[in-house]
Amino acid sequence: MTAFLQIQAIEKRWAHTVKIGPITLDIARGEILALLGPSGSGKTTILRLLAGFETADAGRITVAQEDVTTAPPAQRRFGMVFQHYALFPHLDVGENVGFGLHGAGSTEQVAAALALVDLAGYERRKVHELSGGQQQRVALARALAPEPRVLLLDEPLSNLDPALRERTRRELRQVIKRVGITTVFVTHEQEEAFDLGDRIAVINAGRLEQTGTADELYESPANLFVATFVGRANVFRGPAARALGASAGESVLVVRPERLRFAGAGLPGIVRERRYTGAAAFFLVEGDQGERFEVLAEPDAARVGERVYVEATRAIALAEHGARP
Amino acid sequence: MALGLALLLAWLVIYPILVVAGDAADGAALREFFTRPGEWAALWASIWISLASVVLAGAIGIPLAFLFEWFDFPGRKTLGALVALPVVLPPLVGVIAFLFLYGESGFIARAIQAALGLEQAPWRLQGAGAILLVHAYSMYVYFYLFTRAGLAKLDVSMLEAAQALGADARATLWRVIVPLLRPSLVGAAMLTFMTALGSFSAPYIFGGGFRVMTTQIVATKLNGDLALAMVETVALAVVAVVGLLLLRRTEGDDILVALGKGIAPRPRPIRRRGVRLLATAAGWGLAVVLLLPHLTLLLVSLVPYGAWTTEILPPVINFANYGRLFSEAERLRPMLNSLWMAAASTGVAVALALAAGWLVVRRRVALRRVIEGLLALPWALPGTVFAIALAITFSVSEPLQLRFVLVGTAAILPLAYLVRALPLTGRGILASYRQLDPALEEAAASLGAGRWRTLARVTLPQLKPGLAAGASLAFVAGLGDIVASIVLYTYETRPVSIEILSSLRLSETGVAAAFGVVLMLVSALVLGFGARR
Numbered sequence: 001m002t003a004f005l006q007i008q009a010i011e012k013r014w015a016h017t018v019k020i021g022p023i024t025l026d027i028a029r030g031e032i033l034a035l036l037g038p039s040g041s042g043k044t045t046i047l048r049l050l051a052g053f054e055t056a057d058a059g060r061i062t063v064a065q066e067d068v069t070t071a072p073p074a075q076r077r078f079g080m081v082f083q084h085y086a087l088f089p090h091l092d093v094g095e096n097v098g099f100g101l102h103g104a105g106s107t108e109q110v111a112a113a114l115a116l117v118d119l120a121g122y123e124r125r126k127v128h129e130l131s132g133g134q135q136q137r138v139a140l141a142r143a144l145a146p147e148p149r150v151l152l153l154d155e156p157l158s159n160l161d162p163a164l165r166e167r168t169r170r171e172l173r174q175v176i177k178r179v180g181i182t183t184v185f186v187t188h189e190q191e192e193a194f195d196l197g198d199r200i201a202v203i204n205a206g207r208l209e210q211t212g213t214a215d216e217l218y219e220s221p222a223n224l225f226v227a228t229f230v231g232r233a234n235v236f237r238g239p240a241a242r243a244l245g246a247s248a249g250e251s252v253l254v255v256r257p258e259r260l261r262f263a264g265a266g267l268p269g270i271v272r273e274r275r276y277t278g279a280a281a282f283f284l285v286e287g288d289q290g291e292r293f294e295v296l297a298e299p300d301a302a303r304v305g306e307r308v309y310v311e312a313t314r315a316i317a318l319a320e321h322g323a324r325p
Numbered sequence: 326m327a328l329g330l331a332l333l334l335a336w337l338v339i340y341p342i343l344v345v346a347g348d349a350a351d352g353a354a355l356r357e358f359f360t361r362p363g364e365w366a367a368l369w370a371s372i373w374i375s376l377a378s379v380v381l382a383g384a385i386g387i388p389l390a391f392l393f394e395w396f397d398f399p400g401r402k403t404l405g406a407l408v409a410l411p412v413v414l415p416p417l418v419g420v421i422a423f424l425f426l427y428g429e430s431g432f433i434a435r436a437i438q439a440a441l442g443l444e445q446a447p448w449r450l451q452g453a454g455a456i457l458l459v460h461a462y463s464m465y466v467y468f469y470l471f472t473r474a475g476l477a478k479l480d481v482s483m484l485e486a487a488q489a490l491g492a493d494a495r496a497t498l499w500r501v502i503v504p505l506l507r508p509s510l511v512g513a514a515m516l517t518f519m520t521a522l523g524s525f526s527a528p529y530i531f532g533g534g535f536r537v538m539t540t541q542i543v544a545t546k547l548n549g550d551l552a553l554a555m556v557e558t559v560a561l562a563v564v565a566v567v568g569l570l571l572l573r574r575t576e577g578d579d580i581l582v583a584l585g586k587g588i589a590p591r592p593r594p595i596r597r598r599g600v601r602l603l604a605t606a607a608g609w610g611l612a613v614v615l616l617l618p619h620l621t622l623l624l625v626s627l628v629p630y631g632a633w634t635t636e637i638l639p640p641v642i643n644f645a646n647y648g649r650l651f652s653e654a655e656r657l658r659p660m661l662n663s664l665w666m667a668a669a670s671t672g673v674a675v676a677l678a679l680a681a682g683w684l685v686v687r688r689r690v691a692l693r694r695v696i697e698g699l700l701a702l703p704w705a706l707p708g709t710v711f712a713i714a715l716a717i718t719f720s721v722s723e724p725l726q727l728r729f730v731l732v733g734t735a736a737i738l739p740l741a742y743l744v745r746a747l748p749l750t751g752r753g754i755l756a757s758y759r760q761l762d763p764a765l766e767e768a769a770a771s772l773g774a775g776r777w778r779t780l781a782r783v784t785l786p787q788l789k790p791g792l793a794a795g796a797s798l799a800f801v802a803g804l805g806d807i808v809a810s811i812v813l814y815t816y817e818t819r820p821v822s823i824e825i826l827s828s829l830r831l832s833e834t835g836v837a838a839a840f841g842v843v844l845m846l847v848s849a850l851v852l853g854f855g856a857r858r
Contacts, residue, residue, distance in 0.1 A: 073767065146773060
């Protein structure tokens, strides 16, 4: 089966130094894809290329086999939720949601879109009277009302306070899955990408580092950047790596904190700090060569100042740069 | 498109000036200008009158702003709005109101004369003093409004920080408040200086033998000495530019913008009963003084021709003058002329400013600084300069030099008003455009709206405050214009201000006042509409 939304070798150059791509991505119909990366990595630019606010310098974007690379935003039928929502302040909620609709039946469509985001009856409210979470839902309803082919979300939860974020995230995923719309969203938070995305594309410095499910990224990262950006990771080199079982050809060993455990032998070190989280504790250990790493273990597994030995239950061997050996 | 707009603006605002400067540079007129003492006297008078106007306007406007922004007393809100009232008087209307009120045959002089049984009027309203009086009355508003806006931006926590660091009230004022207000004060000073330097009505009516550069230029032009008028125009332009540059050096950066918006100090109620009564009485007294010109104008407009001679109060009051205004075709025409010319110039100025806003803010074209500079330039030069420049440039037919005969046609006055309107609409619309989140227009586009639908339903509604403010100022400026009109009008296209002058010349004070009242009311309505949020 061919992908519904295809990004083929797309490129965007700003100055001589700043370049995005070439990036190739296939997104299946109904799939939610997260673009995850640090700020300045180019993930928002990719989203804006998809929306048509920027034009690509090379490459193609197709949706359902139709080439939209140079189509203006108004003709793409892509819905977008902006980071700060971009609700029209001079229009009320109903007029905002109905902005992309035409002709008869639009009143019902507005009502249906608002009901979808649990804001039925809010048509005549002023935008500035709404809470941040409600504004976010209006922005979602407005983007979905014209029944777009693809939904784009730019950091959709970054403007909400942390307590609200988790609940909104679940609701957002439910709405998207109920509509069944193909979705691309941008985030710099790994938890958000894991929770909301079916698949995640990790972007760094304008390049696509790896695409995969949350499990794949966490358990088998393609390179050192993905390994350290997605989840907590201890990076071991040289003697320390060999002490944890690296073979001679493997230069870097990445071990997640929960994959390290205190044992009778292995990599020696001294516990410097203990951070208690309730169910478990993080132990910051300083090795004999001065390397520092974290061990996630039972809260009473070690004491600060104690000399310990650490072994890895699962380690990921990577090359210093680029792909896995 | 950017190049097209830049060229059009350059043709409108720079080209005529260059033509005049080029013509003025050679010839005997230059020598004549430098050798005639009257020229130097007029130039010097322009400079010192403008500087004195700044000082006087500041001395009235700044304390008033502090009073209304920081202290609470009965009637504060109403009075605070009333204090800005001189703004609704177009320059010429303000001047004739002063003439009717404080002139030697005016209301007050007549009352004092009758009360003391004097043979003659107690004073003559003439010369530099009279000009300064009118300037102080009409220009303190700039200081008042700018200072209030600056005070409203002050962060109360900054004042508290100064106090916590041990500064007393006086140290806080001089070391914190005044430095923070500096951009506002310099802005008001520049506006006052420019307005005073370009002021024409007050010196024209009250100057007598006392000439400033604007009246000197118009007199020379009316005498037919075009070459000398051009040299005088260039001299005035040079003074304006040098003055602006000097004032600008004192401006400094707008530090408040960098620090973000704080919470302004709340007005403090005046506790002591006596002081509060005094402040209230002074406030209302001030309001009466400020309103007197408006009321006098209204009163004079109700007095039929020849009915009021030596009495303190007019013996007859009716609407005869207004009847004549609207029933006599020859009197109605100037009204209609002014309305359509101001509307046309405002419409074009808004359209050009919108195009400029889009190119400068959205597209960030390479020429954006040029376009912005051209839009703002007419503000930096007195209206007389442009009037003479347009009169010279568009009185010959040289299509290859882009010069056409427009003087004497219906097009020249709207064109002159347009040049003066560009900085007003440009400033308002550019400022609004900068505050407009580009995501709003992108959101409209992603919802399927094309360029025109986005403009009509998202961009224009969002630009409305700045657009309405700029357009209303531009319209009122065109409606009340005298500076350009007196140089460029023809009988067929004569605007209201010219009709007021000729009514005065015929001693038809009632009709002149009625015109003034109509202008005042239309201006107030339009400005009120423009300031609506």
